[in-house]
Amino acid sequence: MMIRTIPVTPFDGQKPGTSGLRKKTRVFMQPHYLECFVQAIFASIGGVAGKTLVIGGDGRFYNDRAVQIILAMAAGQGAARAIVGQGGLLSTPAASHLIRLNKTDGGIILSASHNPGGEDEDFGIKFNMSNGGPAPESVTEAMYAATRSLSEYTLFEAPDLDLGRISTVTLGDMQVDIVDPVADYADLMETLFDFPAIRARFAAGFTMRFDAMCAITGPYAVEVLENRLGAAKGTVTHATPLPDFGGMHPDPNPTWAHELMAEMMGKDGPDFGAASDGDGDRNMVLGRGAYVSPSDSLAVLAANAHLAPGYAGGIAGIARSMPTSGAADRVAEAMGLPCFETPTGWKFFGNLLDAGRVTLCGEESFGTGSDHVREKDGLWAVLLWLNILAVRGQSVAEILAEHWARFGRNYYSRHDFEAIEADKADAMIAALRARLSGLAGQKVQGMTIRTADDFAYTDPVDGSVSKQQGIRILFEDGSRVVYRLSGTGTEGATLRVYLDRYTPGTGDLQLDPQVALAPLIKAAHGLAGIAEYTGRSSPDVIT
Numbered sequence: 375m376m377i378r379t380i381p382v383t384p385f386d387g388q389k390p391g392t393s394g395l396r397k398k399t400r401v402f403m404q405p406h407y408l409e410c411f412v413q414a415i416f417a418s419i420g421g422v423a424g425k426t427l428v429i430g431g432d433g434r435f436y437n438d439r440a441v442q443i444i445l446a447m448a449a450g451q452g453a454a455r456a457i458v459g460q461g462g463l464l465s466t467p468a469a470s471h472l473i474r475l476n477k478t479d480g481g482i483i484l485s486a487s488h489n490p491g492g493e494d495e496d497f498g499i500k501f502n503m504s505n506g507g508p509a510p511e512s513v514t515e516a517m518y519a520a521t522r523s524l525s526e527y528t529l530f531e532a533p534d535l536d537l538g539r540i541s542t543v544t545l546g547d548m549q550v551d552i553v554d555p556v557a558d559y560a561d562l563m564e565t566l567f568d569f570p571a572i573r574a575r576f577a578a579g580f581t582m583r584f585d586a587m588c589a590i591t592g593p594y595a596v597e598v599l600e601n602r603l604g605a606a607k608g609t610v611t612h613a614t615p616l617p618d619f620g621g622m623h624p625d626p627n628p629t630w631a632h633e634l635m636a637e638m639m640g641k642d643g644p645d646f647g648a649a650s651d652g653d654g655d656r657n658m659v660l661g662r663g664a665y666v667s668p669s670d671s672l673a674v675l676a677a678n679a680h681l682a683p684g685y686a687g688g689i690a691g692i693a694r695s696m697p698t699s700g701a702a703d704r705v706a707e708a709m710g711l712p713c714f715e716t717p718t719g720w721k722f723f724g725n726l727l728d729a730g731r732v733t734l735c736g737e738e739s740f741g742t743g744s745d746h747v748r749e750k751d752g753l754w755a756v757l758l759w760l761n762i763l764a765v766r767g768q769s770v771a772e773i774l775a776e777h778w779a780r781f782g783r784n785y786y787s788r789h790d791f792e793a794i795e796a797d798k799a800d801a802m803i804a805a806l807r808a809r810l811s812g813l814a815g816q817k818v819q820g821m822t823i824r825t826a827d828d829f830a831y832t833d834p835v836d837g838s839v840s841k842q843q844g845i846r847i848l849f850e851d852g853s854r855v856v857y858r859l860s861g862t863g864t865e866g867a868t869l870r871v872y873l874d875r876y877t878p879g880t881g882d883l884q885l886d887p888q889v890a891l892a893p894l895i896k897a898a899h900g901l902a903g904i905a906e907y908t909g910r911s912s913p914d915v916i917t
């Protein structure tokens with residue numbers, strides 16, 4: 375057993391995207407590839423000597439190897455302590471919580487989130503700061519710079535640690551605490567929500583289905599929903615995390631969680647349904663016969679959060695990513711709360727949460743969360759919904775209908791065009807960008823364009839500026855189209871088109887969103903020339 379330094383030549387393209395570095399698993403499996411990126415992470419935070427890190431991942435293929443590599447490197451570079459989830463497992467929100475709870479210097483999370491897992495699928499790694507949140511751009515840029523210039527890495531060479539047993543061991547001079555990945559997180563949930571009220575509702579026959587999609591939330595959901603809240607055994611399906619997620623695509627949306635969708639849309643379905651993604655930070659919630667769009671979910675949660683003990687004193691403010699619908703804005707306005715519009719990516723909420731300016735955050739990409747951690751949190755959102763359902767004693771459909779009648783409804787949909795050739799997608803966006811200044815006043819599909827711009831964000835806390843965060847076309851009637859290229863894909867480019875149209879509470883509130891949005895969809899295709907540039911006339915995924 376010894377400390378070894380290994381010379382390396384830098385790899386190209388180790389540039390963190392929306393949420394860390396994501397590549398095909400086999401890319402990560404190349405000799406020294408992961409090591410180089412981990413070395414760059416360490417460099418970007420001034421080294422790990424004397425520091426404590428949380429380490430864990432969503433259990434996908436290569437998670438086990440990656441955890442051992444990171445431990446060996448941390449030990450070889452003088453880290454004082456590592457806190458690792460048993461089996462190398464931690465959901466993203468649980469990792470965020472452990473970082474905060476133990477006041478560590480940060481943590482490394484292994485996941486490609488909602489992307490499929492397996493030897494031929496995707497892997498990823500990201501660093502979270504001592505506040506529990508994803509590294510900000512200044513740090514990810516430093517990481518990328520470090521990947522370009524490093525020449526060696528150091529590790530402590532030793533046999534693999536047995537991570538299967540909850541225990542405290544040492545690796546060289548580093549202490550390694552192998553902890554229950556679920557317990558602290560579940561305890562935190564008990565402090566936020568009215569567990570007795572939810573338990574009583576389950577005891578009275580309330581039924582639920584939680585689809586863990588063979589990913590990391592299985593053990594969390596079983597412990598919280600079945601063991602602590604008394605939901606029927608078997609409420610959680612696909613509950614065992616598997617390295618390839620059992621072949622499932624662990625993205626909780628109507629397309630990929632189709633089993634759950636089918637069950638919930640049937641007339642004999644359970645009262646409440648939910649699913650989570652690979653690493654447990656995303657969620658989809660459903661009622662019997664009712665789909666809750668993520669944008670509406672944020673708005674409903676904001677309007678009702680005071681019903682949960684953790685938020686009984688009210689919330690400080692709401693933040694949503696720019697492409698998320700304006701539904702939450704209506705709630706903020708009615709409740710006299712500040713509302714912030716940030717670029718896509720949970721990291722942009724961190725400063726607002728740290729400064730106490732917002733309590734709830736949400737994104738159209740099936741992410742909702744609060745200031746309890748610094749990541750979005752799938753199970754948290756499900757529990758807040760359960761708390762609201764238990765206190766109000768109504769169905770999801772009734773709660774939605776009342777919400778829309780009070781605040782109006784933002785008909786909303788996202789259309790994704792996947793794996794298009796990157797240069798064609800770039801050309802389309804560039805052409806649109808070049809035309810932006812001339813679009814105001816033009817009429818499309820009977821609607822007049824009020825303004826068109828490229829979203830830029832100035833962080834109200836630290837003044838940092840993020841440009842080119844999505845092209846927005848705003849119409850006179852308040853409707854909106856947003857175009858953005860995904861920052862999380864691993865193959866070609868994914869074009870996302872976000873569509874939002876507001877109808878007041880007195881209007882027609884029960885339309886199919888695709889019908890309500892039809893003119894806007896046509897306008898979106900025409901304005902950007904989607905078919906001309908990409909050859910696609912219909913999306914691959916609609917959420």
Ligand code: G6P
Pocket residue numbers: 392393487695718719720721737739741859860861862863870
């Ligand atoms: C990850 C981030 C989210 C973000 C999403 C956007 O899930 O954690 O905060 O909304 O990526 O992904 P995209 O593919 O649209 O860049």
Ligand code: ZN
Pocket residue numbers: 466486487488651652653654655656
């Ligand atoms: Zn995720």
